[in-house]
Amino acid sequence: MTASSISELLYHSRLPVCVFQNGYCKYANPLMEVITGYNVDLLRQISFINTLINQEDRLDVEENIARIESGIDYHSECEFRLFNRQGMVLYIKAFFSLTELDENPAVLAQLLDITEQRLAGEALMVNAKKYSELFHNVNDAIVLIELTEDGALKRYLEANDVCCQMLGYTRDEILALTPPSITDDETKSKAVSIIEDIVENGKTRYEAYCIAKSGMKIPVEISSHLFYLNDKKVVLVSARDITERKLSEEETRLQKAYFQQIFESSPMGIVMLNSENRVIQVNHSFEAVFQYSNEELKGKYLHHYIVPDIYLEERFEHEPTALQGTIAQQEMVRKRKDGSLLHVDAVRYPIIFDDRQVGTYVIYRDITFQRQVEDQLKASEARCRELNDSLPEVIFEIDLHGNLLYVNRNALTFFNSTREEFEKGINVLDFIVPEDRDRVRKNMFRILNGEKIGENEYTAQRRDGSTFQIAIHSSLIIKDNKTAGLRGILIDITERKKIEERLKTLSLCDSLTGLYNRTYFEHELQRCERICPYPLSIIVCDVDGLKFVNDTLGHDRGDALLLAVAGVLKQSLRECDTVARIGGDEFAALLPNCNCSSVEKICERIRKTVEGYNAAHPELPLSISTGAATGEASRIRDLYREADNNMYREKLHQSKSARSSIVQTLMNALKERDFITEGHADRLQDLVVGLGKLIGLPEHKITDLRLFAQFHDIGKVGIPDRILFKPGPLTSEEFKEMQRHTEIGHRIAQSAPDLAPIADWILKHHEWWDGRGYPLGLKGKEIPLECRILAVADAYDSMTSDRPYRRAMSHETATMEIKRCAGSQFEPQLVLRFLQIFNMY
Template sequence: MKVRTKVTLIIGLVILCMLLLLYLVNKEILLGGFAQLEELLMRQNVERALKALHVEIDNLERMNHDWASYEYTSTLTGNSGEKYFEPGLIDETLQTLGIDFMAFVDDSGQIIMGRGYNRTNSKATPLSGEMRRHILAGGILERQTDKECKSGILVLSEGPVLIASCPVFHVDNQGDARGYIIMGRFLEQRVIGQLSRVTNLPIDIYSFNSKRIQDDVADKLQYASSEETCYVKPLNDHTITGYVMIRDIYGEPGVILQAEAARMVYMQGQTAMVYILSIFLIAGFTFGVAVLIILEKMLLSRLAYLSGSVSAIGASGDFSSRIVMGGNDECKTLADDINGMLAALEQSQKDLQDSEERFRLLAENARDIVFRLRLVPEFAFDYISPALYSLAGYAPEEFYAHPGEIYKLIHPQEHYILDNLVSGKPLEFDLKKPLTMRWLHRDGRLIWVEQSTVPIYDEHNNLVAIEGIARDVTVRKELEEQLKYCSWHDSLTGLYNRAYFDMEMRRLESGRESLGLIICDVDGLKLINDTLGHDTGDRLLQLTAKILKGSLRQGDIVARVGGDEFAVLLTNSDKRVVKDICRRIHKAINNHNAVDPDLPLSLSVGFAVNDKNTGLRDIYKEADDNMYREKLNNKQSARNAIVRTMMKALEARDHINEGHIDRLRDLVVDMAEHIGLPEDDVEKLCLLARFHDIGKVGVPDGILFKPGPLTGEEVAQMQRHCEIGHRIALSVPDLEPIAELILKHHEWWNGGGYPRGLKGEEIPLACRILAIADAYDAMTSDRPYRRTFSREEALAELNSCAGIQFDPNLVTAFIELISKVN
């Protein structure tokens, strides 16, 4: 380092230290005092805003008290029925009073009349159900003396509301209260804007449970020693904010009142400090310049010549050059010594060039990146092999000219490594061990690199450079991440799998926090798989996973632990929290079933909570038992819902909605009566007529609606609908009596039918009757793929198939029946 530079640095360092000391003193004394004054002013502003809000509440209470004192109000509360209120309580009254709802309650706590007012459309609305529940629960009316009104804030789902409740007495103000009158005004932007104008402050009021409140603010306010303790927090250098929590009418945390103000005092203090520091800096700079001028004339000019000559030789690389300097002082001696070293360097340069040529050929032909990073005296690259371009898309010359560009190559989350190297502080990692890190290709792609380095130290054991090799390991890293993900996740739903869930159970077993466990089982999944196919069952499992994830909190663990079973681990959760999450799950299921009834979802849910003395395995068994108990209760209703959905799907896909079922039922009933079947068989025939083709829900639309002839494989899939319908009927008690009939309703008299190839009277009588009626209705009804047969043509076709497809005796009886009816 040059003497001039050293002197300059010493002077600059002294000035900088003095400047820093002056800055710290000013910051602690000057800005500290301004900050305290600023906080005091902010607390006063919040108190003004809080007083303005209390004035609003008091005004509402006084207005309520005035109404409660009217003779007309006392008379009304003694009557029941809303008709008594129509003359006195009209829409214009609510608008004039500036309130959003009003309710009259009798002395027994029952609501005589309640009405709201929608300011958007200027119309009256019914009192909300949530408000009615608060009134009927008694919380708003309790803790009132006979002569005292009660007012405060109530947090509803629609938002915070100012509320006042006053007792209503007889005209002479004697005796017990005849009832109560309740008025409410929502804390909407209109009201908050009025408070802002009154206090001349930007004010905001929102629910204590709002996501807008920061965690540190919520903790400070919730555990404050006083109910209306103000918490002041600077947002930045320009704005300071004050918060105060206001409890609701039940004494629970209700809303947060937030006020903001400009940090004028603080900014004035900063400006003053800048002026002081600037004056000191100018004076120090003047002193430093004077010292440098004197030193330059006495010593630095000769040293500068000597240094310039050495630099010129170094820049040219010609070590055969020599320095010429007159005089007989230390500078002359130094010049002679340098000339001696130049002679030695001239020989060393030749040897070094030979060695570097061999190294260059090796490095430039390698596929891995070879580099040398210099840290002292400044951050720079001495060498980067050309492989950098093929690996990352950057040319080495870019980093030679601008070493800082290396930050573009390194992933932002890995910048701490470079920062640690550049800072000169003790390293937080071992350079002698391979380091895996992320790079960014010029085109934005992520590259994983394994870097092996060798640290270079000087004689004082200071790290001065790093030499290393960087290798692309992106493919290996991606395979590792994929294997890791697959080892802990279910491939179908993307949730954690049983292995991860068991690991978390073992980890949490030794913990002391309160844990909740929810076990869910998909109802009717086997029936869905057997009838609608495993693709539909998989979609149901994926839907279940989506609903569960959407119903849980961040940090909760949900896993698929079996084919149709899911488990949820809830940390720091008591019984109330777990019940609330179960309700959210059921609500999400109901919402889905309302929006998408074609694929209904039913979950059996059981839960348990540990009491810090119960093992997690016991809790798991308890939750599983509770789930199984609910599954037993819901089993049949879930199956019935699935069957109903299947029928609706069949009606939408097939021709049932065209009256086919009704006509078919009439035909089989008439036929049964014509041949004298008992009443029980007639009822089975009616049920069979409705559900005989329910198995078609498992047949793809492309086959069911194909206009042309089916291929052999498509015919086989179509014929499976008998077996699918048979399995569906067996799962529903109401359809179980006709399960065998559904299976056999496509058998032929000569044994050429399916699925079992039965013939003659081996085929149940009901199936033989249904086959004839179904064929007749199909021929005499409009179908998109053929013309409609006349009655005579249809009967002739049935007669020609008698003994082949149909029972000949039943065909004769059916023809007689049709002829008789017509």
């Protein structure tokens, strides 16, 4: 081909075209000037390949041209990056073919600019990567299910990492299953209707159970959405594990059922009122006594139904004290639905929630029958005795000295005695415990002198020494216009006292420590302000580091500290002092008749008791900040504030040292136990230092690596020994508990200045190169280099050391396993460098 014919061909081409011979551009058309930025003359003078083509692509281009020039190939094509004169990078697709110039072989090159296509392709790859990261990093398990044309389930298309972890399957195992095989039988039976709902509405939400590979049923909340992917119907199913919520709901249901059982089984009528005194609920006994159903009274004011008109004002007499958080008791007349009247003994208890009163309980005991019995006794002694023998209560009469003149038949069973024993002569005090006898004598004297004292409670005792609670209501016996003795009714109130005590404990005591709560303490403050003699002292205490212990070691350990504080305070204070838990980590004590010198001695005694406790329990030290104040009871609120301020001043001085002491204790525990195997930390330090030096880490990084190797497992101080030293494989639940040690260690390290630089590494030292580690699911170089170094060294030392559940592997076996896991658990390059350590010795 002649030069003129080549020029004619190049000029009319619609693509940039040039002719190469001996590595240089001999001819080029105008479009080559456009794409390269060089005119034709310059293109002939420069080395086209070395000047314009990316260095990484030159060899491929040279080889293609050489094969054409040598006659090996007649046609070829390749892609390369071209730098134009303006410095822009263009993606070019070249089509080479053999030609002839001046009777010598040459190469004809036609260039196609594919820059836009390549950039669009790269953008698609970036979007695909973002979608994959989002798909696999969400908290919920997600699967994609393809539907057939008629809307039936066809196959699983994809499953994210969370789904695989939750169910225990690999991704390939899930994709090999047939939908809906990973759900329970009930959900499978509803699959057709569920899919119909999705197809009709585009989405649906329901609860179901997923079946893990182990067979375990996992409760989940499922949200499904229909969309189209490449003209295929696809359902995105998102499943959230609701196991904890289900357990919480079940616990709440059981507690409610337990309360309801106690409420409904009570022999006494009980009504629950809200803060506005409207009825929330009444029990069966209440319905039986007053003839109103729960539905009739719910949401209504109770006094509109059961208070006779003539007693409407009386209903308010006991309410003020109940609304102030105290217990109120009163005998009164009430009416039934049919209009008949009855006498009741009503006890009103406050309902306290979060240190505030949200309502009240009222317990009604129908005493109508007892009142009628008292009236009948006045009318006919004989008739009353016959009637008394049929009563479940004890009816008695005594003379002026307390000797029993008469008891009904039930008294024999009541006191486990015989009729002969009663007839021989028994004093009523014989059935009362010694500590209550003086009070019985005083009350008898009051009644004999004409005072009406109503019902009184005592502790009674039987012949066999057993005791029980009783209530006695007595009245005078008048003969010949003279007082001859007393008669009355004795009632076993054991069950009532149990209910009262249970309600009192719930309203006035702290359920964890058994100490009084803030409600009771506030009541005592008011009482002391009125009657407490001078001097009065107040001590306020705060548990240092409690939140830190709760966050790192769990609330069980925090509760144990609170119980220890309660024990220290009870041991250090006097019997006459009142101690209460008034907040989460705050305690307070009222000390009557206690001056400044005495309260200082008591505070010192608290400190000594804490020291004794810490000596006996070095595994978790106790630290208490205390503040005290002494003064007159009339300024008790000022005293409390002063004691509280003193406590906070002390807390500012020692809170940091308390937390440091706890952390230091945990660090010492780690050193002493050297978890799992003797010398693990020391060997691990040598391995990570060797690998760190081999890859050229600076000396300050090597120092941090030593510290990291020594304390990477400090979080295991918060893992129970039954899991930590279990001789066999862990269950899935135990493994989840073990995984918490990274987060526990992270929190501990953040609180220790010496460990703070490695806190982030402690959190991430169980992450895997492929993203299947924990707790964050990081992968690749998202994982800190120090964690990747430790992962290889820790795995090697673990495999070559004895464990409670297996013997140590040989060096060869361990290194083969590390090679196998390169690219999944470990960074491949670090594995190669790690194995070089052993080749150096």
